[in-house]
Amino acid sequence: MGMLEQAEGASHRPAPVHTHPDEVPLLTALSALADPVRIQLVRELAKHPAWALSCSNFDVPVGRAAKSHHFAILRSAGLVEQRDQGPKRLNRLRREEFDARFPGLLDLTLRADETE
């Protein structure tokens, strides 16, 4: 069985739980971005094309457990979408959708911050 199957691969892994930005309260969005590690994740994510990076590709000064935790928060805030491909979990920044819900907030986060 070595066929190029992408639709029904009998994935025995629970799909990541997502929340659409439209269903995210403002407080949740602000809390998600009010963390240095998560800001770094979002910024690095924005520097690459969608689905280009898996979780392990991010260079943040925390272990895998904490990294997984941060991605869960970013998902529940409607900031990141994840898709499983093989053993990896590819990420995509939800630019348009999030910007439609919270106009300017993502641009603000991505912009170079002189006063840091």
Add this chain to the structure above:
Amino acid sequence: MGMLEQAEGASHRPAPVHTHPDEVPLLTALSALADPVRIQLVRELAKHPAWALSCSNFDVPVGRAAKSHHFAILRSAGLVEQRDQGPKRLNRLRREEFDARFPGLLDLTLRADETE
């Protein structure tokens, strides 16, 4: 004894410490707004003209001590300016200055939030 007298009548009270929005890191601004009580304070402040409200005029479900703490955080985030008048401490939302530093963030906070 005092020779360092202020111009206006000898205020023996320490003036509130302010931080200009230009000197506020993004993380500090987001953290300041990532709190339900402070969001409420900012919104209520925006509904009245500048210097119209003293701290005790705000109807938030916390005691005076916590309220004072929240105002200190809002000051240090460049969101609120305070001025003493008599026993009261009048407040003003730093709309223009904060919006120049973090464009759109204040509008985002003040806008009615359907998904709450």
Add this chain to the structure above:
DNA sequence: ACCAGTGTTCGACAGTCATCGTACAGTGCT
């Protein structure tokens, strides 16, 4: 079938934060 790589979950821990009650300090008024 084993194994290396990837990511999640669990328990535990330390640090931070929001809150309270109380005490304290100014201000203005009588």
Add this chain to the structure above:
DNA sequence: AGCACTGTACGATGACTGTCGAACACTGGT
């Protein structure tokens, strides 16, 4: 002088949160 009002400072407390280590689960290749 007192007194009422306003706001801050302090200490304590409970809750939340970011972090880790270890165990676990899944995938794909050897």
